[in-house]
Each structure stands twice: as structure tokens, then as C-alpha cells.
Amino acid sequence: MAGLLKKIFLADLFQGLWVTFRNQDPKLIYTERYPEERPKVAERYRGAPRLNINPDNGETLCIACNLCALACPETLIVVTSERNEETKRKELTTFTYDTSRCMFCGLCEDACPVDALELTQDFEMATYTREGQIWDRQTLEEGPRPTQYKC
Amino acid sequence: MADTTFLDSTELVLNMGPQHPSTHGVLRVILKLDGEKVLGTECIIGYLHRGVEKIAENRTYAQFNPYVDRMDYVAAISNGLGYCLAVEKLLNVEVPARAQAIRVILTELNRIASHLLWLGTHALDIGAITPVFYCLREREEALKIFEKYCGARLTTHAFRIGGLLYETYDGFEQEIIDFCKMFLPHVDEYEELLTNNRIWVGRLKDVGILSGDECKEFGVTGPVLRAAGVKWDLRKAQPYSGYEKYDFEIPTRTNGDTYDRYIVRMEEMRQSVRIMEQAVAAIPEGPIMGKVGKVIKPPVGEAYVSIEAPKGELGYYAVSDGSTQPYRVRVRPPSFVNLQALDRMIRGGLVADVVAVIGTLDIVLGEIDR
Ligand code: SF4
Ligand code: SF4
Numbered sequence: 070m071a072g073l074l075k076k077i078f079l080a081d082l083f084q085g086l087w088v089t090f091r092n093q094d095p096k097l098i099y100t101e102r103y104p105e106e107r108p109k110v111a112e113r114y115r116g117a118p119r120l121n122i123n124p125d126n127g128e129t130l131c132i133a134c135n136l137c138a139l140a141c142p143e144t145l146i147v148v149t150s151e152r153n154e155e156t157k158r159k160e161l162t163t164f165t166y167d168t169s170r171c172m173f174c175g176l177c178e179d180a181c182p183v184d185a186l187e188l189t190q191d192f193e194m195a196t197y198t199r200e201g202q203i204w205d206r207q208t209l210e211e212g213p214r215p216t217q218y219k220c
Numbered sequence: 221m222a223d224t225t226f227l228d229s230t231e232l233v234l235n236m237g238p239q240h241p242s243t244h245g246v247l248r249v250i251l252k253l254d255g256e257k258v259l260g261t262e263c264i265i266g267y268l269h270r271g272v273e274k275i276a277e278n279r280t281y282a283q284f285n286p287y288v289d290r291m292d293y294v295a296a297i298s299n300g301l302g303y304c305l306a307v308e309k310l311l312n313v314e315v316p317a318r319a320q321a322i323r324v325i326l327t328e329l330n331r332i333a334s335h336l337l338w339l340g341t342h343a344l345d346i347g348a349i350t351p352v353f354y355c356l357r358e359r360e361e362a363l364k365i366f367e368k369y370c371g372a373r374l375t376t377h378a379f380r381i382g383g384l385l386y387e388t389y390d391g392f393e394q395e396i397i398d399f400c401k402m403f404l405p406h407v408d409e410y411e412e413l414l415t416n417n418r419i420w421v422g423r424l425k426d427v428g429i430l431s432g433d434e435c436k437e438f439g440v441t442g443p444v445l446r447a448a449g450v451k452w453d454l455r456k457a458q459p460y461s462g463y464e465k466y467d468f469e470i471p472t473r474t475n476g477d478t479y480d481r482y483i484v485r486m487e488e489m490r491q492s493v494r495i496m497e498q499a500v501a502a503i504p505e506g507p508i509m510g511k512v513g514k515v516i517k518p519p520v521g522e523a524y525v526s527i528e529a530p531k532g533e534l535g536y537y538a539v540s541d542g543s544t545q546p547y548r549v550r551v552r553p554p555s556f557v558n559l560q561a562l563d564r565m566i567r568g569g570l571v572a573d574v575v576a577v578i579g580t581l582d583i584v585l586g587e588i589d590r
Contacts, residue, residue: 081416088412089350099357111364113371113386142283174286174377179385188371 110190115173117191118166120209121184129210130185133161140180145170166209168194169202231259238267242345242575245585249562249574256570261563265556268589276549281307281381281516284549288536289375291553292587294337297330297366298529300379303549305460306536307381309523313510319383320462321503325396326369326378327461328492328499332403333362334530334582335485335492339410342482342579346423351413358406365395382512388503396500400493407489414482424479428565428577431476438561442532442554444581447484448476454528461527466495478580485582517544531555531582551590555583 075081101108110116121130133150145167150159178188194213196202204213237248246267252259272291276284288303289296301323308315315323336359340352363373368389370378378386414420430440432448445452453470455463471487473480518540526535532554541547558581566577 076418081418085350085413085417088409092354099360111368111371113369113389114367115371140283142279142286172286172290172375173372174375175371176283176286 110192112190114190114192115175115178115188117189117194117213118168118171118177118204118209119187119189119191119212120164120206121187122210129161129206130183131161131164132183132185133159134182136180136182137177137186140176142174142176143170143172146177161206164206164209166204167202168204169199230254236574238264243578244341244583247559247578247583247585247588249578251571251574253571256572258566258569258571258574261566261574263559263562265559265585265588268585270590272590273549273551276546278545280544281518281546284546285379285381286375286377288551289377290586291551291590292334292529292531292534292555292584293374294584295330295334295530296374296376297326297378298334298527298534300377301327301461302525302527302529302534302536303538304379304381305527306523306525306538306549307516307518308510309525310518310521310538310540311381311512311516313382313512315383315461315510316507317462317504318506319508319510321499322384322388322508323379323461324463324466325496325499325503326366328496329362329365329396329399331492331530332489333359335489336362338485338530338579338582339482342576342582343414343420345575345579346420348414348417348420351410354406354410354413358403361399361402365392365399368392368395380509381516383507383509385509387508393500393503396496400497400500403493404490407486411486415486421479423573423576424482424580425477426475427478427569427573428580429475429477430561430565434561434564435476438564439557440532440561442528442530442558442582443481443484443488444476444532444558444561446470447473447480449474454526454533458526460525463495466498468494478576481580515544517542526552529554531584531587532558553587553590555581555585556588556590559583559588 122128123130133148135148138144138146138148147165148161149163151162153160173188175188177186232253234251234253235248236251237243238246243249248264250262250264272287275287285300285303288299292299336355340355343351366376366378367373369392370376370386430444430448432450435445435448435450449472451470451472456470468491471484471491473484520540520542522537522539524535524537526533533552534554535552537550537552538546539548562577562581566574
């Protein structure tokens with residue numbers, strides 16, 4: 070009998086509607102207004118790569134050991150170096166990082182012995198061209214240079 | 221065909237997918253129909269094939285680790301756990317207790333995230349639009365914990381061979397406890413929306429029945445098998461990563477229809493919360509990385525490890541020839557095996573139930589095509 074009454078008065082449907090109604094509270098709205106309000110990504114977030122420079126003398130931290138290139142599963146890092154005759158040490162000449170093939174696994178970052186290569190919290194990496202995805206040493210050190218449009 | 225009219229029953233062959241939104245990816249099902257009735261189905265897969273097993277042969281053990289996340293991308297952490305356990309077995313290393321406990325917590329959290337996505341999309345297929353918003357809301361909380369822990373939300377690369385790379389962040393334990401507390405009432409909320417809803421019950425009851433014996437014949441595992449009344453869960457049957465320490469139940473049902481599979485998965489989420497609560501209360505101190513060298517070079521041999529992924533038994537079979545690269549890695553994905561049962565479940569049913577049955581199998585095409 071109770072079951073029949075429940076059926077007639079659509080108790081099960083109203084039970085569900087009540088849940089929907091409970092969640093109508095404006096406090097429970099989750100919209101993120103993205104370009105104006107930027108989400109805070111986690112500290113460990115693996116985003117755009119950066120090649121760190123020593124803040125004291127402006128020289129690169131990278132010792133051109135090539136470990137990151139060897140660690141990368143996609144072999145997308147190319148490091149070239151030159152031997153400095155005076156100090157007898159290898160010096161970095163070019164560093165190419167193809168972000169279009171990168172899967173942001175973080176293995177290169179882990180491999181770096183001097184914390185020169187780092188995946189940062191920056192997540193906006195879109196470009197208009199495919200070539201723009203290949204970052205050279207300057208881009209890696211200074212961050213990407215997006216095209217500026219006047220408006 | 222001059223004297224047949226459209227009223228005569230003729231067989232109609234219909235392609236469903238690969239772009240159909242209810243096939244959960246790029247599955248193509250060829251349906252043979254007689255009116256509304258399904259006479260037979262055939263699944264065409266391979267649209268997402270990336271040759272992951274072949275890639276493994278050209279990568280070192282550590283380098284292949286991020287690729288496994290891309291198979292079942294909804295449950296990337298479970299995939300990572302399976303692969304790491306297989307290589308650890310090859311290497312014969314002991315994972316420290318602290319790493320094991322954190323692994324269990326994250327894997328269970330991933331099980332919840334995977335089940336939530338399943339519930340939302342399955343309800344969406346059936347026509348209940350509300351649950352998906354609530355499910356994604358709670359899944360977001362889980363993904364935030366992943367992001368804080370390892371820096372990525374979906375393809376996490378959270379575990380390393382031998383243990384963990386990342387120590388937990390400040391407030392990790394508290395966040396897990398808060399999640400558990402917050403999550404349980406929400407499961408009741410989903411149940412309130414769906415369990416007694418007459419449309420939901422009408423669409424799911426006695427649809428896509430698969431008995432326990434049939435499950436065993438097909439090799440179907442996971443919630444599909446448990447809904448058919450077989451009490452088989454690898455976390456209990458062959459405990460790995462310290463699961464024997466935790467107290468939890470294996471939810472089972474007896475009918476093996478779509479409704480029972482829904483009930484089983486809902487109950488599994490509650491059990492996952494139980495495991496997480498126990499694990500987080502007793503995370504031991506100590507190191508998080510086992511004794512693994514910088515270069516991973518296992519001795520000649522082979523190892524097979526299977527774990528209970530959210531979708532069923534996930535197996536990794538790795539063969540080593542003594543070099544730094546695996547000789548062969550074979551994956552036994554649960555979705556691939558479970559999909560075989562689709563024809564048996566839907567034959568003789570109605571065409572509208574095809575999406576319900578595909579949804580209830582909880583397949584991920586990234587894992588099927590590999
Ligand atoms: S994040 Fe991974 S894929 Fe990208 S460059 Fe580093 S190692 Fe290679
Ligand atoms: S591993 Fe670090 S130091 Fe070595 S080449 Fe790469 S960025 Fe430079």
C-alpha cells in the first residue's frame with residue numbers, strides 16, 4: 070500500500086528533485102572566470118620549461134652535461150656545447166626544447182644534477198605556428214615572447 | 221527487392237560510432253538490427269592504437285613509466301602502480317612501507333575518480349543529466365590532490381620504480397581525511413538521485429545480464445564479475461602493496477544486470493573511502509624509495525603482476541633480457557577483455573539498451589587499443 074502511494078505521488082522523482090534543489094544555493098557555484106581570474110596551480114605543477122640562470126652573474130646554470138636529453142623518453146631536447154680553452158670546461162651553446170612533443174612527465178627535470186632545467190607553473194603555451202612550439206635557449210631562459218597586439 | 225515493403229522485417233546493419241558520444245571514445249559497433257531488436261553486434265577497435273607495447277621495447281624502464289598513464293587515462297595511477305610493481309618484481313626490490321601506504325591512498329583515490337567519471341557519463345547516456353555535474357565536482361577535488369602531490373591531474377606519472385619520487389606535501393593527510401568526510405554524504409546524494417528513480421531502475425533492471433559462469437568464460441573481471449555474484453577481488457585474493465593490512469568488504473550482487481553493476485560500483489566507492497581512512501591514519505615513517513640504482517637494469521627473467529584496477533584485472537607482463545630496455549612488455553587491460561562480452565550481453569535486447577550496456581562495462585578506449 071505504501072509502495073503504491075509512493076508510486077502515485079512520484080515520491081522517487083521528488084526525492085531526486087530535492088537533491089537538485091538543495092544544490093541551487095548560489096554559494097555552491099563553481100565557475101572560474103578564466104582569463105580574468107587565473108587559477109592557482111599547485112606548486113609542483115609541471116608546465117612550461119625554463120632554463121634557470123644564476124641571478125648573481127646572469128650566467129646559465131646549465132653545465133651542458135646532456136643528462137636531460139638522455140633521460141627524455143621522447144628525445145626532444147638537443148643540447149650542444151663547446152669546450153672553453155681557458156677554463157677547460159664545457160660551455161652551453163644552444164639548447165632546443167620541442168614543447169609540441171613534450172608530455173611533461175618531468176623526467177628531464179629529475180635528471181638535471183644542478184637544477185638548471187625546471188618545469189614551471191606557467192600553463193599557457195599556445196602558439197600560432199608549429200615552429201613556435203620549438204623553444205630555443207633564449208625562450209627557455211626568458212620565457213616565451215607572445216605576440217603583442219595593440220587594441 | 222520489389223515486393224518487400226518497409227513493414228516487412230528485414231535486417232538492417234547500422235554503424236554506431238566511432239564518433240558516437242555514447243561509445244566513450246572511438247569504439248565502432250556494427251549493429252545488426254531487426255526493427256528495434258539487436259540480432260548481433262561486432263566491435264571494431266583500433267582507432268586509438270599508438271603501439272604502446274612496441275614503444276616499451278625502445279625505451280628504458282624508467283622512460284616507459286609515463287606512457288602507461290596514457291592507456292587508461294581515467295585511472296592513470298593504477299596503471300602506474302601495475303607497471304612499477306611488475307618491474308620491481310623483476311628487480312626483486314622491496315618497496316618501503318611508507319611508499320606502499322601512500323601508493324594505496326592515491327590508487328584508491330584514483331578508483332573513486334574513475335568510478336565518478338563512469339557514474340556521470342553512464343547516467344548521461346541513460347538520460348539523467350544531473351549526476352554528471354555533481355560527479356565532476358567531487359572528482360575535481362580528487363584531481364586537485366593529485367595535482368598537489370605530483371604536479372599533474374590526469375597523466376600523473378606519480379610513482380617511480382622502487383617507490384616514490386615525491387614526498388607528501390604539507391597537509392596531505394588532512395586533505396585526504398577531509399575528502400573522505402566530504403565524499404561519503406555525496407555518495408548518498410547520488411544514490412538519492414538514482415537508486416530509486418523509476419526511470420533509472422526501468423532502464424537498467426534486467427538489461428545486459430551476464431551470469432557468473434559466462435563472466436568466467438570470457439575472462440571478465442572487476443565490478444562486472446562481482447555484480448554476477450563472484451566474490452573475486454585481487455586486492456583480497458593476491459594482496460599487493462600492503463592491501464592485506466586494510467579491512468574492507470568486497471561488494472557483490474547476484475543478478476549480474478546493469479543495475480547490479482551500478483550498485484556494486486557505488487558500494488566500491490564507499491569501501492575505497494574506508495581503505496583510505498585506514499591507510500591515512502597509519503602512514504609509517506621512513507624512506508620512500510627502495511634500493512634501486514640510477515640505471516635500472518634487471519636480471520634476465522620475466523614477471524607478471526596483476527592488480528585490481530577500477531575496471532578489473534590489470535596485468536603487466538615484463539620480460540627482461542638483462543639490458544636497460546625491456547625485451548617485451550605485454551599489458552592485459554581489463555576493458556579489452558570486458559568488451560568481448562558486449563555481444564553476449566546485448567544480443568536479443570533493444571537498440572536503446574546498447575548505450576546502457578556499453579556504459580556499464582566502463583570501457584576506456586585508450587586502454588583497449590593501447
Ligand atoms: S617533460 Fe618528459 S617528455 Fe618533456 S622534455 Fe622532459 S623528459 Fe622529455
Ligand atoms: S641536465 Fe641540466 S645541466 Fe645537464 S644539460 Fe640538461 S639542463 Fe643542462
